[in-house]
Amino acid sequence: MNATQMNRMSNATGPLLEIRDLHVGFQTQDGLVPAVRGVNFTINHGETVAIVGESGSGKSTTAHAIINLLPGSGRVTQGEVLFEGRDLTKLKRSEIEDVRGKLIGLVPQDPMSNLNPVWSIGFQVEEAIRANGIASGRKEVKEHAIRVLKEAGLDDAETRLKQFPHQFSGGMRQRVLIGIGLSSTPKLLIADEPTSALDVTVQKRILDHLATLTRDSGTAMLFITHDLGLAADRAEKLIVMYKGRIVESGPSRQILQDPQHPYTQRLVAAAPSLASRRIQISGGHLDSIEHEVPKGSEDIDLIAAGEARTHSVATTAEPAIVVDKLTKVFKIRGGKAGSREITAVDNVSFSIPRGTTMALVGESGSGKSTVARMLLKLETVTSGSIRIGGTDIAKLNRRELFSLRGKMQPVFQDPYGSLDPLRSIAATIAEPLVTHDVGTAAERKARVRELLEQVSLPETLMGRYPNELSGGQRQRVAIARALALKPEIVILDEAVSALDVLVQAQILNLLAELQSELGLTYLFITHDLAVVRVIADTVAVMSKGRIVESATTDEVFGNPRQAYTRELLNAIPGADLTLGA
């Protein structure tokens, strides 16, 4: 038996992928910036391993380094990537192209930009099949393409082949990409945040399907995600990455129940899906939940945020907002039939008691943001009424509307777009005061200081500009601006959705604190039911412009009446986890 045969023998039993002391750096004008610093892990045949981390943790870089697809100036500076005993980092370009697709498939993150809009779906699937040499000859390739799409869970695959990406929904596109990734039955599939751009119910269906496919074909999977609950749901083994290093790894359940590293402890405390499950298990009795809070980072504990909220609830409060039969119809011009009407919001009614939080939950296109814009009078109302503090806002004259704006303020989703890049932080926070002519210049300055303190930002930021701040810091500034006029109502339109999980937890805690301190009423608009469990007193679930269910949070989570609500609840990751609590 010669050496190569020996090698093959050991491959059959050895790990599929072994990464040894991997270092990746990016060349910048300031020199080599390390992104991955000494990572070791193994993936066995047929095993699913998840890498969890925040943005900048190096999780995607690690995955891309495996198949040598590092963007731009990135390169592997040290270490080995052994795939069946072969070091992939040492391969030539032509050799690595043979590995990509054929042996290691990739499902990319964004289904919207990863299909070429000018080619048909069929062309792109067939291209992948030809490139990997799975089949040749027109007929054979086409047959294979149909099979791939069928396996990916697309009905009517034959006609779908002729269609173009814009005719597909996000979920369908991701199915196509999964189909392409699995088309050559690779030994390893790398799924880089495959569902983070999709609605939760679609996410669940896609991941279920992906799990079935990989199990059936015995494909191992490396699953990259920022959601600890999702990772634990989908993988036997977890790898937690932080600042380019692995801080903890091991069996999923064990890590979730007994996190050892302080960073993992932070993640467990801050993951909305896990907190939501915990509250669920406790039956809504937050005080009874036993859980460890990592020392020194109490402000990210979501259970604590929930507790802060429950203490502030006044049950007999009169409503701050009453919405009655609100409807919004958009006229869309164009097309042969002339103008078309779309009912974005359909007969929506709800009321929010003063000092409480109502969550308006829905998937993309459900009309939830349109409701918010109508409340803020940024959009006209087609029919129905909105009463704020007892007055119908449709009947307000200019002056009354102006004073209403001071009582109700929004915080938007995108922390990078919601602050004027050319105005200093102090000027941004003071703008409401200037616009409403409150106080003298000195008083305004004092108020800005006070607000910065309320949102836990240092005073030194006053002369700074938004581009110097992180996403979380910007969102704090946006909150401070919203609070400047001492409003009674704050409308939070996906206000934490764009933030990393730890930062998100911090902001949720801050919001809960501010609510109990200032007696604020929140309308919390989100697609994430897990966050709702923590922050909201009442929930209204929207679908296709209508409210399908609305009740207290405990009721909706404990006893959902509508199939759609149940589907949403089931889609929260971490469903079958039995935690130590």
Add this chain to the structure above:
Amino acid sequence: MSSNTPGGKPTHYVAPIEETPLVEIDSVKVRTDEKPSNLWRDAWRDLRGRPLFWLSSALILLIAIVALFPGLFTQVDPNSGCLLANSNGGPTSGHPLGFTKQGCDIYSRIIHGTSTSVAVGFIVILITTTLGLVAGAVSGFYGGWLDAVISRVGDIFFSIPYILAAVVVMSVLSAYRSVWVISLAIGLFAWPVVARVLRSEILRVKASDFVMAAEALGVSRFKILVRHVLPNSIAPVIVITTISLASAIVAEATLSFLGVGLPTSTMSWGNDISAAQVDLRTAPQTLILPSIALSITVFAFITLGEVLRDALDPKARAQR
């Protein structure tokens, strides 16, 4: 320190905490030792380090001084005292660049012609930016039928090459030729460029959340435009304006060369180049010298425009 034995059951691995210390969450430390930075401050910092910026600025400053105070540079009168005996003559003492066909001092004519070119350039950009800013801002920000009307009018003006249009206008107005009329003729057909650029920038900025936030505060539409939208969309207009100043100077020279520009009595590089063309073979310097003056001026403004473009485009900066 493999976390896992090959083939076996995965073991629970925890990195030593000393090796992986925790950093405070959300800790983009704002460095207080550095000056605050935004687009304009960053652009200035960027410009300061570019030799081309200093070169073009110095040239423009020099050109401006020459235009305003030609007396500082020459005492020779460019018009009177021309002796036909000196026609197309070479340099002599006191006349470093020689003489034109009419026997006038070339150096003096170039110095005194500067103000004409620079004046036309500035009057044109005054017209184009005023018209362009108003048209672009109104159509971009307020939209609706105003946008439709303004954009179509702009398209009509845009579809006519402005040199051709200016030739027609100047021929019709041949009795009234002056610096003002020629500037008006050029500016009237050059503003749609500014309007278009500003309009598309405004459309981009208008969709920002910070505009919505200002609206929700009750800031008036006009104040939103002036305080938030215009400052964030003006950078490309500044770049375009600098470059179009150079093209306006070229346009004036072209029109004068074609004989439909300034009256021959007005001192201008274009007129001198035009007058010198018949003697191109016998006395090339009479044509080349004013051309060089024109080229240096155009070079200065175009270069300034280019460095401004680089400095004001954050995407380009991020790639460096």
